[in-house]
Each structure stands twice: as structure tokens, then as C-alpha cells.
Amino acid sequence: MNLLNIAWRNIFRNKRRTYLTVSIILVGIMVYIFSLGYVEGMINSSFETSVKNYGHIRVVDNEFELKHRTNDLTANVDFSLAKKIENIKNVKKAVPKLSTGGIVFLDKFEKSVAINCIDSEYVGFLDIDKYILSGEVFSKNTVVVGNKFSTENNIKIGDEITIMVDTQYKSISALNFKVSGIFNNPESVYHNSILMQLDTGQYLLDMDGSVTEILVYAYSEDFIEEIAPEIKKITQKKVEKWYEIGVNAAMISYMELPRTIFGLIFGTLSALGILNTMMMIILERKREIGILEANGLSKFEIIRMCLYEGLGMGAIGIFIGIFIGTLITYVFSIYGMNFGQSMEEIMTSYNMSYIIYPQVKLYNIVVATLFGFSFSFLGTIIPILPYINKKPAELIKE
Amino acid sequence: MKKLLLLSLFIVFITNSVFCDNQEVFDILKKVDENQIPESSSYTGKMLIYRNDKVIEKRFESKSSGKYKSFIEFTYPPRDRGTKYLRIEDNLWMYLPMAEKTVKISGHMLKQSIMGSDFSYDDETDNSKLSESYNGEIIGEEKLSDYQCIILEITAKENANPNYYSQKIWVDKNNFVIHKAELFGRSGRLLKLMNADNFKKINNRLYPLYTKMEDKIKIGSYTEVIVENIKLDIDISDNVFSLRNLEKK
Numbered sequence: 001m002n003l004l005n006i007a008w009r010n011i012f013r014n015k016r017r018t019y020l021t022v023s024i025i026l027v028g029i030m031v032y033i034f035s036l037g038y039v040e041g042m043i044n045s046s047f048e049t050s051v052k053n054y055g056h057i058r059v060v061d062n063e064f065e066l067k068h069r070t071n072d073l074t075a076n077v078d079f080s081l082a083k084k085i086e087n088i089k090n091v092k093k094a095v096p097k098l099s100t101g102g103i104v105f106l107d108k109f110e111k112s113v114a115i116n117c118i119d120s121e122y123v124g125f126l127d128i129d130k131y132i133l134s135g136e137v138f139s140k141n142t143v144v145v146g147n148k149f150s151t152e153n154n155i156k157i158g159d160e161i162t163i164m165v166d167t168q169y170k171s172i173s174a175l176n177f178k179v180s181g182i183f184n185n186p187e188s189v190y191h192n193s194i195l196m197q198l199d200t201g202q203y204l205l206d207m208d209g210s211v212t213e214i215l216v217y218a219y220s221e222d223f224i225e226e227i228a229p230e231i232k233k234i235t236q237k238k239v240e241k242w243y244e245i246g247v248n249a250a251m252i253s254y255m256e257l258p259r260t261i262f263g264l265i266f267g268t269l270s271a272l273g274i275l276n277t278m279m280m281i282i283l284e285r286k287r288e289i290g291i292l293e294a295n296g297l298s299k300f301e302i303i304r305m306c307l308y309e310g311l312g313m314g315a316i317g318i319f320i321g322i323f324i325g326t327l328i329t330y331v332f333s334i335y336g337m338n339f340g341q342s343m344e345e346i347m348t349s350y351n352m353s354y355i356i357y358p359q360v361k362l363y364n365i366v367v368a369t370l371f372g373f374s375f376s377f378l379g380t381i382i383p384i385l386p387y388i389n390k391k392p393a394e395l396i397k398e
Numbered sequence: 399m400k401k402l403l404l405l406s407l408f409i410v411f412i413t414n415s416v417f418c419d420n421q422e423v424f425d426i427l428k429k430v431d432e433n434q435i436p437e438s439s440s441y442t443g444k445m446l447i448y449r450n451d452k453v454i455e456k457r458f459e460s461k462s463s464g465k466y467k468s469f470i471e472f473t474y475p476p477r478d479r480g481t482k483y484l485r486i487e488d489n490l491w492m493y494l495p496m497a498e499k500t501v502k503i504s505g506h507m508l509k510q511s512i513m514g515s516d517f518s519y520d521d522e523t524d525n526s527k528l529s530e531s532y533n534g535e536i537i538g539e540e541k542l543s544d545y546q547c548i549i550l551e552i553t554a555k556e557n558a559n560p561n562y563y564s565q566k567i568w569v570d571k572n573n574f575v576i577h578k579a580e581l582f583g584r585s586g587r588l589l590k591l592m593n594a595d596n597f598k599k600i601n602n603r604l605y606p607l608y609t610k611m612e613d614k615i616k617i618g619s620y621t622e623v624i625v626e627n628i629k630l631d632i633d634i635s636d637n638v639f640s641l642r643n644l645e646k647k
Contacts, residue, residue, distance in 0.1 A: 105499065162497045169447070169454060169514030171478070174497035206477070 003301060007308030010281070017277055018313060024273030025317025025372060026324070028266035033325030033368050035262040037333070040359035045352040046251055047221075050242045052126075052187055053351075055095065055215030056224050058240045059085070059231060065246075068212065071101045073168035076210040077237050085216055088230045090223040095122045096211040098201045102165035104153075104194070105174075111153055114193035115165065117201025117211075125217075128183065128195065135181030138196050142180035148191035150182045157181065163194065167206035175204050189348060247350055263371055275379040278310055282383050289387065290395030299388050306384050307377065314376025321372070322365055332358045423536060423550060427529035429574035430567075433604045435527050438463040441628035442473075447515050450618045456513055465525040467639040478513065484644045485523035493644045500645055509561075516590065516613040516621040520561040528552065531560040539571070542578060546571045562589065573597070575604045588614050600630045 011018050061067075061075035068075065085094035098117035103110050123129050123137055128144075135157040138144045143163070145155050155161065157179055164174040183195065202208055218227055224241050231239045243249060282289070289302055297305075336355040339347065347354045387395065440461045447454040457474035468485045472478040480495030490503040503510075508519045534552030541547070547568040554560050564586075568578040575597050581590040590613055594606035605628065612620040637643060 105497075162499050164494070164497070164499075164501065167514065169449070170511045171514040172492060172494065172501070173477075174494040174499055174501075176497050176499075203477075 003305045004308055007305050007312055010305075010309050011312055017280065021273050021277040021313050022317040022320070024269060025314055025376070026321040028269040028273075029318050029321025029368050029372050030325035030328070032262055032266040032371065033322060033364060034329050034332075034358065035258065035266075036364040036367070037325075037329035037358035037360055038337075038356065039258050039262075040361055040364065041333070041337075041356045042352060043251075044359055045356055046248060046350065047242065049187055049351045049353060050245060050248055051217075051221075053189060054213070054240075054242055054245050056218045056221060056242055057216040057228055057231065058242070058245055059094075059214040059216065059235065060212065060238050060240070062238050064212065064238065068099075071166055073100060073166075073205055073207060073210075073212065076168065076207065076212055077214055077235075079209050079211050081235055081237070082211075082214045084234055085214060085231055088227055090219050091216060091227055092219050093122065093125055093217045095119070095126065095215040095217070096198060097213045097215055098198060098205065098207060098211045099213065100165060100205060102163050102194075105162035105164060106153060106155070106159075109153075110164075111149075113149060113163075114189070115163065115196065115201065116190070116193055117196050117198045119198040128185075131183045131185045133182045133184045135179070138180055138200075140197060140200055141177060142196075143177045144181040144183050144195040145179050146191045146193045146195075147182055147184040149193065150179075155179055155182075163204065165205055167204075168210070169206055171206070173204055173206060175200075187353070251350055263367070266371075268375070273379070275382060277313070278306065278380050279383040281309070282306070282387060286387065286395045290390075290392040293395070294392040303381070303384060303388065307380050310380025311373065311376050314372055314379075318369055318372035318376075322368060325368070326360055326365065329358045329360050333360055420533060420535075423534045423552070424529055426536075426548065426550065426569055426574065427527075427532065427534075427552070430569055430576060431527040431529050433573070433575050434606070435465065435525055436462075436601075436603055436605070436630040438632055438634050439628065439630050440632060440634065442626050444624045444626065445513065445515055445517075446622040446624070447513075448620050448622070454514070456515075460522075461634050461638055462523075462525055463634050463636075463639065465527065468523040468525065469638050469643070470522065472513065480647075481513070482644050483512070483519070483523060484639060484641065485519075486639060490519055490523060491641065491644055495647075498647075500641065511613075516611040516616065516619060517623070518561070521611065524561055526560060531555060531558040532565070537566075540568065542568055545573075545577055547577055573604050575606065590614060598628070600628060603630055605630060 059077060059081065061077055063075040066075075067073075079096050082094040082096045085091055096119060100115050102113055102115050104113045118126065118128065120137070120139075129137055132144065133147055135144070143161070149155065159179045160176055161179060162174055162176050164172060167173045177196070183190070185191070198211070202210070216227065216231065218224055228239055228241055293299070293302060336357045339354045339356070344354045438461075442457065442459050445456040445458065447456070455474070456472055456478060458470050458472045460468065460470045462468035466485075466487045468483075470483040472481040477496075480493070482493040484491045484493075488504065490508060492501045492503055493499070494501065503519060510518060512519050512522050531554060532552035533555055534550050536548055537551050538549045539547065540549055548571050550567050550569060551564065552567065553564045562581040563584040564582045566580040566582070567576050569576055576592075576594055578594075579592040580588055581592065583589050590611055592612075593610040594608065596606065596608040597604040598607050605625075607625045607628070609623045609625075610620060611623075
């Protein structure tokens with residue numbers, strides 16, 4: 001009889017045990033696929049948030065990180081650098097941005113607020129107009145207020161507010177603005193912020209000709225490595241790729257860890273399942289193996305038969321696991337995993353949205369399949385080895 | 399008995415020498431105050447802020463009365479025109495013409511830079527007398543340019559709360575004006591270095607028309623104030639030091 005047929009028949013000799021083993025492999029692979037997809041989703045969220053906030057590449061003053069925290073605007077870059085960067089091949093846009101903190105004076109109280117100044121030329125490119133909840137985009141003497149800030153402070157369209165700031169020369173400056181719109185950018189850094197036109201912001205902050213950041217957008221992320229050195233050729237300022245900015249650098253390397261950990265946990269789980277089943281099979285069938293060997297089956301053929309059996313159960317578990325795991329990941333990739341606004345602050349500190357969209361990736365399916373078969377192989381071969389060198393008579397006697 | 403007598407004599411000697419030293423320092427500081435802290439003053443000034451390779455010029459008009467009232471209005475450059483400061487005792491109000499808004503500055507904010515210069519709000523608006531706020535000792539003498547100076551180390555009195563916890567000042571031995579001052583924080587860190595020059599005799603007082611302040615915390619920055627059209631000990635109406643005047647357009 002064909003070895004494959006014997007193995008296949010053996011799989012169904014004890015259905016309950018087979019279901020159990022297949023289930024263990026199935027759950028392992030399913031969770032592994034989903035976990036990898038979730039990690040990919042986190043990386044993707046971090047990428048999207050970073051690119052929206054900082055561009056693919058960000059150009060800042062060398063002391064920007066330190067001075068920005070205290071709203072010290074002496075760490076700035078020349079506005080004209082943006083146009084020079086736009087001339088570099090594969091650069092889609094170089095957006096000059098001015099950001100700082102200030103105080104908004106309302107009728108009876110004052111509140112700190114983040115101030116972001118963008119040239120009106122880039123409003124469409126940065127999707128600012130799409131996020132306007134009500135009213136319209138800022139103009140020379142008007143500002144757009146973040147939804148959360150407006151709700152918490154009861155600011156409405158048409159209200160007049162005074163914004164007070166420290167200029168780059170450390171003197172106090174203030175201007176009055178009318179609120180022209182309320183915006184709801186999904187990036188939580190904008191929830192408590194005010195958007196205004198770049199030249200108005202430059203006047204308010206005494207930053208004529210300077211900005212705090214230049215956000216560089218490439219036609220595709222594939223061009224990042226090519227563009228960054230070109231920018232370095234034309235400026236002495238700090239040129240940072242998106243994954244080198246702030247918490248991103250640590251995040252990206254940290255994300256590699258769960259991949260390995262998930263692989264080991266669920267791989268070991270599957271292997272232990274098969275190991276357990278195979279050990280029982282071998283123990284129960286020692287006599288049978290001895291008889292088969294006595295009837296002329298070689299040791300190699302016996303190993304092959306057991307491997308067909310183990311890998312067969314593995315294959316069933318792996319394929320069903322991949323199917324269910326991919327399906328669950330796909331559903332969440334459409335609807336997202338919403339951790340709620342209570343998690344917003346934590347997620348934001350890691351440059352992520354509080355809604356994570358897990359990713360279905362072929363790479364993850366291939367890795368999961370390889371993992372599954374490798375551990376199935378190990379789980380099968382390990383229990384056979386102690387018996388394979390025994391003589392048929394010994395096995396029958398045992 | 400003999401030992402007790404010797405000990406008493408020693409204590410009397412020490413007390414007397416310390417008291418004499420303190421008295422001498424007090425007298426010097428009092429003379430400095432008489433020169434540099436007028437009953438009232440009115441002048442126009444030019445502020446030159448040097449920041450690395452940039453020079454920013456600002457012009458202002460200043461009026462003060464006693465040690466607790468002062469009023470400053472900036473007249474140049476155009477973006478700062480109409481920015482006014484009113485100080486009454488420990489309260490400081492700032493009027494921002496572009497927003498037509500008055501903002502009260504108090505507490506630690508008074509230690510911050512005025513108009514981005516190396517002078518703080520306190521430096522520019524506080525007229526407290528040194529002799530009332532500090533104790534000290536003479537630590538030596540030194541010639542600064544052509545002036546023979548006594549060097550004093552002065553520290554804030556227990557109940558006083560001056561702008562700087564301690565100072566090392568170079569006082570002109572003949573005219574009792576401060577040519578140089580090192581200003582220290584409570585931690586002993588040097589915060590600012592002040593130089594004064596071009597003293598003019600007005601109403602029996604010697605008043606510096608040139609002051610240079612260097613904030614030691616900032617790198618590559620210092621500010622010069624050049625005083626013009628100065629009048630001392632004149633009558634200034636109390637209406638000048640009012641919120642109504644501050645908010646007058």
C-alpha cells in the first residue's frame with residue numbers, strides 16, 4: 001500500500017485526537033497571522049501619522065528638538081530652502097511649516113494652544129480643506145480652530161479671539177483673529193490646535209522669511225533614501241527621514257520584536273500539539289511499526305510515513321488557520337480596531353491613531369506557512385528518533 | 399578673670415569691625431542710590447539688541463516716579479510702536495497695540511526678557527534701592543579703565559527680595575557710581591553682567607547714559623541701552639501711571 005494512503009488513513013484512525021492537533025495548529029497559525037497583521041497595522045499607522053505630520057523627510061534646525069519644547073523659535077530654517085528642495089528629482093512637495101505654542105485669550109479666561117501655520121498654497125495638498133467640519137479655511141485675519149479645542153472652550157465660528165505668543169526674539173506679541181472654521185483632523189495633535197496662514201503666523205511671531213520645519217513629500221516612499229542625501233547637499237540643517245523622527249526610530253526597531261515573539265509562541269504551540277499527538281501515536285503503534293519493519297519496510301520509509309501523517313495534520317491546520325486568520329485580519333483591516341478616545345493620548349505619544357487597521361500581507365502568510373510546516377516537521381521527527389534505531393523484535397516485544 | 403576679659407575684648411573687637419565694615423558698605427550703597435536712583439525720571443532711550451550677527455534696534459520713552467512706579471512706551475520699530483508697560487509696585491501690565499489688549503505680568507514672568515532684550519521686566523522697571531535690599535562686604539579694589547573702583551560683594555537681606563540674590567559690584571571710589579556688576583542667582587550662578595558708562599551730572603546726581611547688559615544664559619547675546627533727553631527729579635503726574643494711560647491709543 002502506498003505510504004501516503006497509510007498516513008492518510010492513520011490520520012483518521014483517532015479522529016478526536018486529530019481534530020485536537022489540527023485545532024491547536026489552526027489557532028496558532030490564525031493568531032500568528034492576525035498578530036503579524038496587527039503589528040503591520042501599527043507600523044502603518046505610525047507611518048501614515050508621521051508622514052502627515054512630518055512628511056517623508058523633515059528638514060529642521062539642528063537644535064529644533066530641544067528648543068521646540070520651550071517654544072524657542074530661534075531654531076528655524078530659511079523659507080526659501082523649500083523651493084530649492086522642490087527642484088530635487090522625485091520630490092512632490094516641500095511644505096514650509098511654522099509651529100509653536102501660544103495663549104488664546106477669550107472673554108474671561110485664557111488657554112494654551114498649539115499653533116500651526118501653513119501656506120494657503122498647500123491647504124489642498126495637506127487635505128486641510130477636507131477636515132473642515134464647519135465654516136471655511138483660514139485667510140489673512142482668520143483662523144481655523146481644532147474641534148476639541150472649540151468644543152471645550154465654547155468657541156464658535158465668527159468669535160473673535162486674541163492669540164498671544166513669544167516671538168523668535170522673546171518679546172510678547174499678540175493679534176486678534178476671527179474664527180472662520182472648525183476642523184476635525186483625525187491626527188490628535190491637531191485637536192487642541194489653531195491653524196493660520198503662514199505669512200500671518202510669520203508676522204505674529206516676527207519670523208519673516210523663516211519657518212520651523214520643511215516637510216518634504218516624495219512621489220513615493222521608495223524615493224526617501226534617494227532624496228535625503230540630495231537635500232543634505234544643499235543645506236547644513238538636520239535632514240530626518242520619517243522613521244528617524246522622535247519616537248518613530250525606537251518604534252520601528254521595537255516592532256520587529258513582537259514579530260519574532262509571536263512566531264516563537266505560536267510556532268511552539270503548534271509544535272507541542274503535533275509533538276504530543278505523534279508521541280502518543282508512536283507509543284501506541286510501536287508494535288505496528290515493528291511488524292511493518294519486519295515485513296520489509298525500511299526505517300526511512302517508516303520516517304516518511306510518520307512525516308506524511310504529521311505534515312498532513314499540519315497542512316490541514318495551517319491552511320484552515322491561514323484562511324480564518326486572513327479573513328479576520330481582512331475584516332479588521334476594513335473596519336479597524338478602535339481602542340477608544342481614552343487610549344488616544346497613549347497612542348498619540350507613539351505617533352499612532354487610536355484606530356488600528358491590521359494589514360493583510362502575502363509576506364506574513366508565507367512566513368506563517370513556513371513556520372507552521374517547520375514546527376510540524378520538528379514535532380513529528382523528534383518523537384520517532386528514539387525508536388528508529390531499535391530492532392523490529394524489540395519494538396514488537398515492547 | 400583675665401581670660402574672660404580677653405574674650406570680651408575680642409568679641410567687642412570683632413563686632414565692632416564687622417559693624418564698621420557693614421556701615422561702610424551701607425554708606426557706599428546709599429551714595430550709589432543717591433546717584434543712580436532718582437526721585438523721578440523721564441527719558442527717551444535706544445535699545446540695541448545684539449544677537450549673534452544681528453542687531454535689532456528699538457526705541458522707547460520711559461518715565462518713573464519713586465521706586466514703585468514706572469511707565470515705558472516703545473516707539474520703534476513699527477511692529478512694536480505703542481507697546482506699553484506700566485509697573486506699580488509688584489504689578490506689571492503690558493499693553494499690546496496690535497491686539498488692543500492689556501496683559502498682566504506677574505511673579506516669575508517679571509524675570510523674563512523685555513522685548514527680547516537681555517534686560518528683564520524687573521531690570522527695566524524696578525527702582526529699588528541697593529542700600530535697602532542688600533548687605534555686603536568690601537573685597538578689594540581694582541582700576542577699571544580710568545576709574546579706581548571698590549569691589550563689593552553684596553547679598554540680599556533676609557526680608558528683602560531683590561531681583562538678584564547677590565551681586566559683585568565695582569563702585570567708583572570717587573563718584574560712587576557702578577561701572578560694572580556681576581549679577582548672581584540664589585544658586586550662585588552668574589546670570590548677567592552689566593556695564594555702565596558715560597555718566598552725566600544731572601541735579602547733583604551722576605546718571606549712566608550707557609548701559610550694557612549681557613545675559614550669561616543666552617549665548618552670543620547682549621543689549622545696549624543708550625539714554626537720551628534725560629530729566630531727573632521732575633514732577634510727573636500720577637495719571638501717567640494709570641491703566642487708562644496704558645490703554646490710551
